[in-house]
Amino acid sequence: MVRTSFLLTFAFVLFVTTAPSASKKPVRAKNGMVVSADSLATAAGVEILRNGGNAVDAAVAVGFALAVTYPEAGNIGGGGFMLIRLANGDATMVDFREKAPGKASRTMYLDSTGAPVTEKSLTGPLAAGVPGTVAGLLHALENFGTRSRKEVMARAIEAAEQGMTVDRRMAASLAESHPLFARFPSSQKIFSRDGGPLKEGDILRQPDLAATLHAVSDKGKAGFYDGRVASLIVAEMEKGGGIMSRQDLLEYEAIEREPLFGSYRGCDILSSSPPSAGGGVLLEMLNILERFDLASKGHGSSQVIHLLAAAGQRAYADRAKYLGDPDFTKIPIQELVSKQYAASRSLMIDSLHATSSAKIDAGVVSDFGEEHETTHYCVADRYGNVVSTTVTLNSLHGCKVVVDGAGFLLNNEMDDFVVQPGVPNQFGLVGGEANGIAPGKRMLSSMTPTIVMRNDQPYLLLGARGGGRITTAVVQIIVNVIDFGMNIQEAVDAPRTHHQWLPDTVLYEPHGLVPDVMSNLRRMGYAFDLTLESNGRAEAMMIKDGYFYGAPDPREEGVALGY
Ligand code: DON
Numbered sequence: 001m002v003r004t005s006f007l008l009t010f011a012f013v014l015f016v017t018t019a020p021s022a023s024k025k026p027v028r029a030k031n032g033m034v035v036s037a038d039s040l041a042t043a044a045g046v047e048i049l050r051n052g053g054n055a056v057d058a059a060v061a062v063g064f065a066l067a068v069t070y071p072e073a074g075n076i077g078g079g080g081f082m083l084i085r086l087a088n089g090d091a092t093m094v095d096f097r098e099k100a101p102g103k104a105s106r107t108m109y110l111d112s113t114g115a116p117v118t119e120k121s122l123t124g125p126l127a128a129g130v131p132g133t134v135a136g137l138l139h140a141l142e143n144f145g146t147r148s149r150k151e152v153m154a155r156a157i158e159a160a161e162q163g164m165t166v167d168r169r170m171a172a173s174l175a176e177s178h179p180l181f182a183r184f185p186s187s188q189k190i191f192s193r194d195g196g197p198l199k200e201g202d203i204l205r206q207p208d209l210a211a212t213l214h215a216v217s218d219k220g221k222a223g224f225y226d227g228r229v230a231s232l233i234v235a236e237m238e239k240g241g242g243i244m245s246r247q248d249l250l251e252y253e254a255i256e257r258e259p260l261f262g263s264y265r266g267c268d269i270l271s272s273s274p275p276s277a278g279g280g281v282l283l284e285m286l287n288i289l290e291r292f293d294l295a296s297k298g299h300g301s302s303q304v305i306h307l308l309a310a311a312g313q314r315a316y317a318d319r320a321k322y323l324g325d326p327d328f329t330k331i332p333i334q335e336l337v338s339k340q341y342a343a344s345r346s347l348m349i350d351s352l353h354a355t356s357s358a359k360i361d362a363g364v365v366s367d368f369g370e371e372h373e374t375t376h377y378c379v380a381d382r383y384g385n386v387v388s389t390t391v392t393l394n395s396l397h398g399c400k401v402v403v404d405g406a407g408f409l410l411n412n413e414m415d416d417f418v419v420q421p422g423v424p425n426q427f428g429l430v431g432g433e434a435n436g437i438a439p440g441k442r443m444l445s446s447m448t449p450t451i452v453m454r455n456d457q458p459y460l461l462l463g464a465r466g467g468g469r470i471t472t473a474v475v476q477i478i479v480n481v482i483d484f485g486m487n488i489q490e491a492v493d494a495p496r497t498h499h500q501w502l503p504d505t506v507l508y509e510p511h512g513l514v515p516d517v518m519s520n521l522r523r524m525g526y527a528f529d530l531t532l533e534s535n536g537r538a539e540a541m542m543i544k545d546g547y548f549y550g551a552p553d554p555r556e557e558g559v560a561l562g563y
Helices: 004-009 039-050 056-070 117-122 133-144 149-162 168-181 184-193 207-219 227-242 246-251 278-290 301-320 339-346 470-482 488-493 515-524
Strands: 017-018 027-029 034-038 079-085 090-097 256-258 260-264 267-271 372-380 388-396 450-454 459-464 504-509 528-530 537-544 549-551 560-563
Touching: 017 079, 034 056, 034 549, 039 056, 039 149, 039 372, 039 504, 039 560, 056 079, 056 133, 056 149, 056 207, 056 372, 056 388, 079 267, 079 450, 079 560, 090 133, 149 207, 149 450, 168 184, 168 537, 207 227, 227 246, 260 278, 267 278, 278 301, 278 450, 278 470, 301 470, 301 528, 339 549, 372 470, 372 537, 388 450, 388 459, 450 470, 459 470, 470 488, 470 537, 488 537, 488 549, 515 528, 549 560
Parallel strands: 504 528
Antiparallel strands: 017 560, 027 549, 034 372, 034 560, 079 090, 079 388, 090 256, 260 267, 267 450, 372 388, 372 459, 450 459, 459 537, 537 549
């Protein structure tokens, strides 16, 4: 399947764009919209909407399509969180986060001296958590959708069966993962040709993945967690030193959880609840920021960057200490997201000086990782239902292992656990007991699928990829719209900063801070790091005055499509 011709079959499509948009105007549509990181997946979702499906049907179609067309992060071998708000006002979060296998242990990534072996939690089958995506997407479809599995999976299966043209984005990411793919023949078989990575213009064919998707389409959850596919997963484990068992797969269930609720300057906010840290950190930061008049200080001013950093330091310190899987750890989440708590956390914020992170809590400084993969997508339908979903394999192409014969990549989400207290993960995030490894436990996440409500109606749908930087990206886009009056595309495009408590530094994007703002902040005590990547890559939508406005992030090649 060639990307452009697939898109052109959608004669009904009125509005198509690939970020960046020169005019900074978001894409506009009247009846429904999908924003995702991939053109084919977006189109697959819009097709369902156009055929009368609701936002959940379309979101499930996008999820399965991404597993084929966006192997960097889209997946059936990983997990995620789907936030749903229906037109009748009901809201829920489908938690399909991966779980630690039953044989997992606290010491599984330590050597005989007790030192962490990072490689083990990142590459190869031992790094994989029990995948949740198939269970999560099917749970959403069965409980909130209106269409058949066959219908919502059709485009994904077609793309896997017929093959698709490798575009620039995919070629670049395959080249990046190639040295690690080379260690796994099952991965090489799919993503390499003649000993090198597939290149732009090559055709990526995924017949094994098509067969797996057919099994899911025919048999539902059992098509993945039982039978042939489950046997292939277990065989891959046995071959490569993994520990996931058939029992782990049979026992996996997606869980519906109540989203976290909060507010910001009169707008209601719904976001992800634990085992994602996203919503908690988001609300704590927004509650702190709400105590200051950001609008009068101006976007990009040293005072606003200072307040964003100060809020980040405090909320990420709490993340490290308190957050984990609520089924295993008691989490004071309601207190952390309360306005009173934000008031006490704000007391030490001094308008003239940075607070050293060491004074907020103790910890270890590390580098921020660079190659990671997650992806966010937003869907809204004409009936008033909205969905905001983030899925991930964790690193780029997960643990780099394709399950031989089943054709999909496994995640390396085990690295999101605290491998050892105080030792940072690949995103420089530290933590403790609350996020320690235990059999059957879900690892803490930063994913922040969010819905902002205005006058009881969905107003913003958004989320991002970028490890620990996801949540600060979501914070800044909300602030850009609500405090600085930007349209949704301007809000996504605007340069972002990031402070996650440890390391004690403000991470900024190229051209993201003007020199005199940096020197003011240096005088206040801040240190800086330039990121050559980005501070998160977001996908967002605004719903206003009867129109849907889509805003893909120019930091990636997302596509908003409406009809
Ligand atoms: O769940 C998490 O927080 C991480 N596994 C997310 C990884 C990520 O965002 C990589 N992104 N590009």
